[in-house]
Amino acid sequence: MVDYHQIYAEQADAYDRLVRAEDWRGNLPRIINELIPPRCERVLEVGAGTGRLTRMLPHSARIVATEGSEAMLRVAENGLGAARTIGFCTADARALPMRDGWADVAIAGWVFGHFCDWHEASAEAEIDRAIGEMRRCLRPGGTAVILETLGTGTPSAGAPTPGLERYYRRMEDVFGFTRSVVETDYEFADRRTAEELVTFFFGEETAREIGPGERPRLREFTGLWTWTDVA
Numbered sequence: 230m231v232d233y234h235q236i237y238a239e240q241a242d243a244y245d246r247l248v249r250a251e252d253w254r255g256n257l258p259r260i261i262n263e264l265i266p267p268r269c270e271r272v273l274e275v276g277a278g279t280g281r282l283t284r285m286l287p288h289s290a291r292i293v294a295t296e297g298s299e300a301m302l303r304v305a306e307n308g309l310g311a312a313r314t315i316g317f318c319t320a321d322a323r324a325l326p327m328r329d330g331w332a333d334v335a336i337a338g339w340v341f342g343h344f345c346d347w348h349e350a351s352a353e354a355e356i357d358r359a360i361g362e363m364r365r366c367l368r369p370g371g372t373a374v375i376l377e378t379l380g381t382g383t384p385s386a387g388a389p390t391p392g393l394e395r396y397y398r399r400m401e402d403v404f405g406f407t408r409s410v411v412e413t414d415y416e417f418a419d420r421r422t423a424e425e426l427v428t429f430f431f432g433e434e435t436a437r438e439i440g441p442g443e444r445p446r447l448r449e450f451t452g453l454w455t456w457t458d459v460a
């Protein structure tokens with residue numbers, strides 16, 4: 230069983246190597262660019278990790294990247310800090326240190342899905358709090374974007390577990406988010422790296438789905454849920 234708390238606390242560099250191998254086609258930056266309004270000046274990122282999404286956010290915007298793990302945020306800061314004006318801040322997604330209405334866009338990538346395992350009995354309430362915090366921080370007319378997995382090493386897109394399926398349905402049916410799906414397959418420099426990184430984060434069963442070839446690939450589907458405040 231993979232211990233994600235341990236990974237985010239102690240293996241941030243390995244996580245960063247893994248996500249840098251994702252989306253070899255470059256689909257994510259394209260779709261994020263389409264979903265984020267062109268005149269966006271202030272972006273709040275929740276659970277920024279090592280900065281993989283942060284790098285895709287508009288360079289002209291003021292960005293505050295929040296994250297629960299100091300170790301992950303340090304990697305993000307080292308990779309992005311010098312080149313961009315970004316505020317980095319450790320914070321729990323369920324209690325963000327931001328004033329109401331600050332952001333034009335609030336974005337969270339692959340964060341709240343963990344609550345389904347980490348807080349099994351109260352997952353729904355924890356996810357509601359986190360989504361509520363993103364919405365509180367948005368200005369009227371602002372946009373929230375949430376990304377989550379729709380399958381790693383699977384032949385088609387779909388929620389990998391019943392808990393995630395309930396979470397995704399709730400975003401749509403209760404919070405009014407709209408889903409789009411994009412392929413974000415991994416491509417690795419060689420087989421040894423592929424097996425090392427995929428096993429480390431997804432486990433041995435998923436590592437068996439790594440494709441053949443000198444630069445092996447692994448299928449990944451990503452869901453992007455968007456909601457715009459129309460009040």
Ligand SMILES: C[S@@+](CC[C@H](N)C(=O)[O-])C[C@H]1O[C@@H](n2cnc3c(N)ncnc32)[C@H](O)[C@@H]1O
Pocket residue numbers: 237248275276277278279280281282295296297298301320321322323337338339340343
């Ligand atoms: C799968 S990683 C995604 C990181 C990053 N968004 C990315 O695109 O690579 C999940 C991240 O969520 C963070 N996280 C999990 N629960 C959190 C919480 N309650 N508050 C803030 N961050 C949290 C973890 O520390 C980890 O960095």
